[in-house]
Structures are given as structure tokens and as C-alpha cells.
Amino acid sequence: MKVLRWFALALFAGVTAGISAALQTEELRNFSPVPTLVASGLIAVVGVGVGMVVKGVQEGLMMALAIALVGTVTLVLALSLPNVEVVAAAPELILRSVWLGAILILLLTIIGMVVGRILSGE
Amino acid sequence: MRSEARPWQSRIGLGLLAAVALISGVSLGVAEYRYVAFRQTLQQIQFAVRLTDFALVEKNQHARLRWIVTVTMPTLQIPAFLELLDWHVRSADESTYLGYYTTGEIQVALTSMTEIPIEATIEGPNFEKLQRLLAESPQPTLLFQGAARVMFQLPRAEERKKIPVVGVFTLSQEHP
Numbered sequence: 205m206k207v208l209r210w211f212a213l214a215l216f217a218g219v220t221a222g223i224s225a226a227l228q229t230e231e232l233r234n235f236s237p238v239p240t241l242v243a244s245g246l247i248a249v250v251g252v253g254v255g256m257v258v259k260g261v262q263e264g265l266m267m268a269l270a271i272a273l274v275g276t277v278t279l280v281l282a283l284s285l286p287n288v289e290v291v292a293a294a295p296e297l298i299l300r301s302v303w304l305g306a307i308l309i310l311l312l313t314i315i316g317m318v319v320g321r322i323l324s325g326e
Numbered sequence: 327m328r329s330e331a332r333p334w335q336s337r338i339g340l341g342l343l344a345a346v347a348l349i350s351g352v353s354l355g356v357a358e359y360r361y362v363a364f365r366q367t368l369q370q371i372q373f374a375v376r377l378t379d380f381a382l383v384e385k386n387q388h389a390r391l392r393w394i395v396t397v398t399m400p401t402l403q404i405p406a407f408l409e410l411l412d413w414h415v416r417s418a419d420e421s422t423y424l425g426y427y428t429t430g431e432i433q434v435a436l437t438s439m440t441e442i443p444i445e446a447t448i449e450g451p452n453f454e455k456l457q458r459l460l461a462e463s464p465q466p467t468l469l470f471q472g473a474a475r476v477m478f479q480l481p482r483a484e485e486r487k488k489i490p491v492v493g494v495f496t497l498s499q500e501h502p
Contacts, residue, residue, distance in 0.1 A: 216343060216347070217343055219347070220343060220346050220347040220350055220351075223347075223350040223351060223353075223354045224346065224350045226354055226357075227350065227353055227354060227357060231361070232354075232357045232358070232361060233482060234480040234481070234482045234483040234485060235356075235357040235358075235360040235361045235364065235480060235481060235482070236353055236354075236356070236357040236481070236482065237353050237356050237357065237481060238349070238353050239482065243350075243353075246346050246349065246350055249342055249345075249346050250342075250343060250346050252339070252342060253338075253339040253340065253341075253342035253343035253346065254339065254343065255339070256335045256336065256338055256339030256342070257335075257336045257339040257340060282354060282358070285358065286358050286361050286362045286365070287365075320339065324335045
């Protein structure tokens with residue numbers, strides 16, 4: 205895969221996974237139109253989608269790490285935007301949601317990618 | 327685990343990604359809009375306590391007080407209910423305590439401005455303390471200290487917030 209295409213995919217999938225992860229956080233889950241389980245499922249579907257595009261274990265793992273990184277940044281932004289003053293004064297308030305979200309993105313993306321590769325016939 | 331991905335697989339994968347991006351993006355927009363509306367409502371909620379009636383029945387050794395608690399929520403966008411838990415009456419300098427009262431478990435559906443009538447009957451030792459206060463000053467200033475539980479009906483759960491309600495009022499024998 206060409207480098208630029210790889211980065212574009214990592215960015216797009218990471219932002220999508222981060223947004224999905226934000227929907228199941230403690231702060232936003234009660235306000236979300238989708239249930240927590242569906243939000244987690246959406247992260248896994250991101251993994252499935254990426255799994256159908258990438259090739260090879262090494263590329264897949266690197267893509268999962270890139271998605272987790274971009275996803276975590278997106279998650280921080282999604283939680284900070286409606287709480288700018290609060291998060292600026294006490295960033296530790298969203299810390300728990302952020303690290304839980306980051307782990308969830310990484311795990312569900314890898315699981316989704318494995319499923320994606322199986323669906324692709326590997 | 328290395329093979330050439332067929333073009334249709336990549337297209338399905340990218341299609342899945344686009345679909346999730348759309349669903350997640352719209353859902354996050356809705357969730358953040360509701361969250362901001364909830365926070366604004368919480369920040370702008372105001373309580374005002376006004377004494378509407380005061381009657382001193384010395385023959386029966388009790389006093390009856392009636393208030394109107396006005397709840398103002400200018401940007402109410404989420405259905406909410408309020409329950410006045412209990413309230414305490416004491417002198418403004420907090421030296422004399424005149425008891426605590428409750429309405430029981432009455433829930434009121436909130437609008438942008440809701441008026442809740444409440445009343446208390448002061449009797450027994452508290453009535454004697456009230457009489458002493460009235461003897462010291464014909465128009466004593468009293469403090470109303472209560473707590474309200476506001477229950478917001480969020481899309482996926484009920485959020486409960488306990489909010490203090492404080493008011494100062496003056497007793498007058500000729501009230502209202």
C-alpha cells in the first residue's frame with residue numbers, strides 16, 4: 205500500500221474509531237442516540253473495514269496502533285470540546301475515559317481486523 | 327497471513343468505514359448537543375423562595391407558613407422533574423432553629439418557570455422559639471434552607487442532581 209494511502213486510511217479509521225469510542229464514555233453515553241454496546245460494536249466494525257483493506261500481520265498491527273493513537277487524540281478532543289473550561293482546569297476528569305477508550309480502540313480494532321481478514325478469505 | 331486483497335474487498339472495507347464514520351459522526355453530534363444543553367440547563371437553574379402566607383394561631387399554639395418556590399430554567403431542553411426533599415427554617419443569624427419540614431415524595435414536572443406551593447406548620451418547642459423571635463423583633467428575618475432533587479430524563483438514563491435551595495424571608499404579623 206502506498207504510504208500516503210496508508211496514512212489517509214489510518215487517519216480516517218482512527219478518527220472514526222475515536223468518535224465511536226467517545227459515544228460509550230461515562231460522560232456522553234447517557235446522551236448518545238446509540239447504546240454503549242453498539243458504540244463498541246462500531247469500533248470493531250472499523251477494524252473489520254480496515255482488515256479488509258490492509259495486507260499482512262505486520263501492516264495490520266501497525267495500522268491498529270496508528271488507529272489507536274489517532275483515535276485517542278480524537279477521543280480527547282471529543283470529550284474536551286463540550287467541556288473546554290472544565291477540562292482545561294482539571295484534565296484528570298476525563299483521564300479515565302481516555303485511557304479506557306484507548307485500550308478499547310486498540311483491542312476492538314485488532315479483533316475487528318482479524319475478523320476482516322477471515323472474511324477476506326485468509 | 328499475506329495475500330493480495332481483491333479490489334472488491336477493499337471497496338467493502340472502505341464502505342464499512344464510511345458507514346461507521348457517518349453513523350458515529352451524526353451520533354456524536356447529537357450526543358454533544360444534548361450534553362451541552364444539559365450542562366447549560368444545570369448552570370442556569372435558579373430557585374427563588376417567597377413567603378405568601380403567615381398565620382400565628384396562638385390559641386392552638388402553632389404557626390402556619392406558606393411559600394412559593396419558583397424554579398426557573400430558561401433553556402430547558404430536556405424533560406425534567408423536581409422533588410423538594412426537605413427544608414429547614416431558622417433565624418437569619420442561624421442562632422434559632424425552627425425545625426425541618428417535607429412535602430413527602432411529590433414530583434413536579436418542570437417547565438421554563440415552575441411555581442411550587444409548599445407549607446409548614448410550626449408547633450411545640452419550635453413554636454415557642456418563633457414566639458420568642460417575634461417578641462424580640464416584630465418582623466424577624468428567617469432563613470429557608472432546603473434541597474431539591476432534579477431528575478433529568480436523558481435518552482439513555484435518568485440523571486439525578488441534588489441542588490440546594492436557599493431563601494430569606496421576613497415574617498410579619500400582617501402578612502401578606
